[in-house]
Amino acid sequence: MAAATKKTAGAKKKKGKAKETAGKEGIGDKAVEAAGRLLKHDPDSGVDGWKKGEPVPYLFLANVFENISETTKRLEIAEMLTNAFRTVIVSNPDDLLAAVYLASNTIAPQHEGIDLGIGDATLVKILAEATGRKESAIRADYKEQGDLGIVASMSRSTQKTMFAPPKLTMSGVLKEFRAIATTEGTKSVDAKKAKIKKLLVAARECEAGYIVRSLQGKLRIGLAQQTVNQALIHAVVLQSDAAAKAAKEGGNGAVADLLGRGADVLKQVFSECPSYDEIVPALLMEGGVDKLHSRCHFRPGVPVKPMLAKPTCGVSEVLQRFSDVEFTCEYKYDGERAQIHLLEDGTVKIFSRNQEDNTPKFPDVIRALPSYLKAGVKSVVIDGEAVAYDREQHKILPFQILSTRGRKNIDEADIKVNVCIYAFDCLYLNGETLLQKSLTERREAMYSAFKEVPDEFYFCTAKISRDVEELQVFLEDSIADNTEGLIVKTMDATYEPSKRSLNWLKLKKDYLEGCGDSLDLVPIGAFHGRGKRTGVYGAYLLACYDEESEELQSICKIGTGFSDEQLVELTEGLRPTVIEAPRSYFKYDANAMKCDVWFDPSQVWEVKAADLSISPVHQAGHGLVDPVKGIALRFPRFLRKRDDKNVEQATNSEQVADFYNAQATKQEFAGGDDDY
Known part of the structure; x- marks a missing residue:
């Protein structure tokens, strides 16, 4: 077992290092080859049937979509879209914004809540x-x-x-x-x-x-936002003087390096300012990529993508990570992530973890916010959790209670489920962004700007320590107080938007038994129910998301954890998404998993399992732990539907591999094995 674990960890470390190098410096073999192909392409060759300076025909982009639909190779898709964007830039750069929106299958920034969705x-x-x-x-x-x-x-x-x-x-x-x-x-x-x-x-x-x-709202060609962003930045960089200079002085490798650094810049900026309306024009200005961050940065009114915590297997893993540093433990509340923005003009906005505008859902919080503020606060952004709360009993209620609260056009007089805000971070205060400040400084800013109001607004319960042994006691306290567990953070950590950082570790009560954390998975297929389940789907094929290949990789078949009412509700919700055949980006065993119906990916479900195992059938994390096999969940059960997540925010394949490796390490320390 020890040898197997060491071998697995070594292989994963090697792959992780290669990915880090390619992502950070853009000089992997594939990146250099791709740069060479992109350099050979003449963007003027795409201008056909219209003159430069004229509006670019929609047919040009539709034909690009047609070509993309004929391949499943991510690099080919990215190169085709990159070259299309380059043609738009040389033809009519004012049309680049439209091209990016249409390719990403959106029409406005997500936080504006403008969707088509015609029935x-x-x-x-x-x-x-x-x-x-x-x-x-x-x-x-x-x-x-x-x-x-x-x-x-x-x-x-x-x-x-x-x-x-x-x-x-x-x-x-x-x-x-x-x-x-x-x-x-x-x-x-x-x-x-x-x-x-x-x-x-x-x-x-x-x-x-x-x-x-x-x-x-379904482009159906497997074009993820990650690929659109990559194509956008590559097109802008390749049409810049910097790319021509790099090609002349350093060849394909230098250009690949330039493309990689550009992708890193856009990824960071997009996590702080997720708006093509601002980013695309800024990229086309003089200075382009180099000045992008100074032109497009975090501010109140535009939600930053939230920082996320890395799941752990237990206290021992926290011990390994935080043994020599000062850390803080915060209660992990079972509610909805709430990023609350107060703008200079007094406007209040509340955003979900998915950048959805949840402002109409919380009229009571908006009305009461001034009473939570201290004097002198003109603009502020805090990160927190909105939790269902019993104000008579002064206690936190389960998430299921919160989920019954309406989502839109709520009249405060009709509210039956009260919420309490538990604030744990401050990202902006009086004109200054705090993202690059340490947690110590951000927490001081939060305390200086807000005051607690009983049963309505609290700072999260927290403890600062250097003694990891206190974790166990504090974890038990958190469970007794009706929370999910703890988030353990280093005090010197900056706020890293959209990253699942090692500076934040998640320690939930579930870690005391079985598989460490729940997983957020995507239903991609189903099997017709029989007996009592006739007329509904009786079981489902679930998948995790692989960020590198943009595949949905099967991880389990699930048929437990559903109430009769949930089976009906889920069936009715998924029937409109039924498709004739599985998507090209579904990775599954066609012989072992013959689903009765397939779905256009649209939902994310939270699932708990007893443990994870190497699987000859399922494809999750294929190649990350075993060279030829994937990972599967054993005895999975349905917990709830995650309306706050989209498909690309589902548990990814690397997280699945981390869960498996952490479980294997835990079993090795306990003298167990994973031979089942």
Whole structure:
């Protein structure tokens, strides 16, 4: 067992080091080869059918999407999109913003809450009107194809028009999408239908298919935001004078290094300022990448991506990490992450961990916030947890209670579930960003800006120590106080947006038994229920997310932990996402996992398991622990649906490998083995 653990750790360390080198310096073999191919491409060659300076046709981008849909190789996808963005830059740089939004399948920054999400029934009706076909025929084709975008491409208009409509442009399509999403009022439905019909009538070749898919909110070509961001920064860097100089002086390796550093800069900036409206214009200004961080940085009103804690196997792992440093233990509250922003003009915004604007959900918190502030506070951002709270009994309530609270358009008089805010960090105060300050300084800023109000606003319960043995006692105290456990943090740590840092370790009560942490997984397929479960899905195939390959890798089949009501609710919620065949980026054993239905990935579920094991069937973390096998969960059970997470925020394959290795280490210290 010891030898196996050592071998596994060595292999993982080697792979991790290689990834670190490639990510940090951009000089891995594949990166150098890719840089060479990108340098050979002439972006002017993509300008076909329009003149430089003119709006870029939407058909250009639709054809790029078509080419991307024909491959599953991430590097090829990234290179195709990079070259497309480069063509836009040399042709009409003002259209780059539209190209990035359309490629990322969004129309505005996520925190603005502007989504299309047009229902299938509405699209079928509009498609019939725009093409002259019968609705019944459209629905029949949709059932057969499983993709309304394909049906739209097949249903090219048979209606004759006296004058050909103007050709669609990328900027024009984005403008119409935004107008459709923001149209309100008594006749808004008719107005939206008219705008969509206008787009479909003007569509040429494959354009209609991607217009419909965008309106559904499902581009269906496996293009993740991570790849879009990579293509964006690579395109900007390659079209800069710095790239030409690097190629001349250092060849492909120097260019690869430049691309890697650019990607690191954009990743950091996007985590602090997740807005293409600000980032894309800034990249096109003089100084581009070098001045990006000074032009686009964290400020109140725009949510920073939250820092995350790394799960641990138990107190022994914390001991290894924090034995020689001062650390703090904070209660881990079982609620919703709440990033509360007070702007200079007095506006209050509350954002979820997923940058969703949750302001309408907490009118009571917004009303009461001034009473939590000390004199002199003009602008501030705090990170905290909104927890369901019984103000009569003065105690924290389970998360399930909080989940029954409404999400939008809540009248404070109708609120039945009270919340208490537990603040644990301060990210901004009176015009100064604190992200690069130590936790000690950020905590002092929080204490200087806020005061506790019983049953409404508290600072998280915390203890500073250098004695790791106190952890066990404090962990037991946290459980007795109805929290999930502890977050252990180093006092000198800065706030690292979107990172799951070793400076924050998660120690939950679950670590006292079985598998250390729960996992957040994506349902990608299901099996029809039998017996008592007839009429609903009886079991599901779940997957973790691999950030490097952008794959969803199967990790378990789950059929336990569901109540009868949950089975009905989940079935009804997933049926609209059923697709004809598994996506090309699903990694699973086709012989062992023959699902009755497959899903377009849309939900994230929290799952607990007894432990993890090496699996000849499941593909999670394939190659990270075993060279040819993946990792599977044993005896998984459903806990809850995670509405606060999207698919790309599911537990990733490296985390799964970490769980397995931590479990193996724990068993080795205990004299156990993992031969099951």
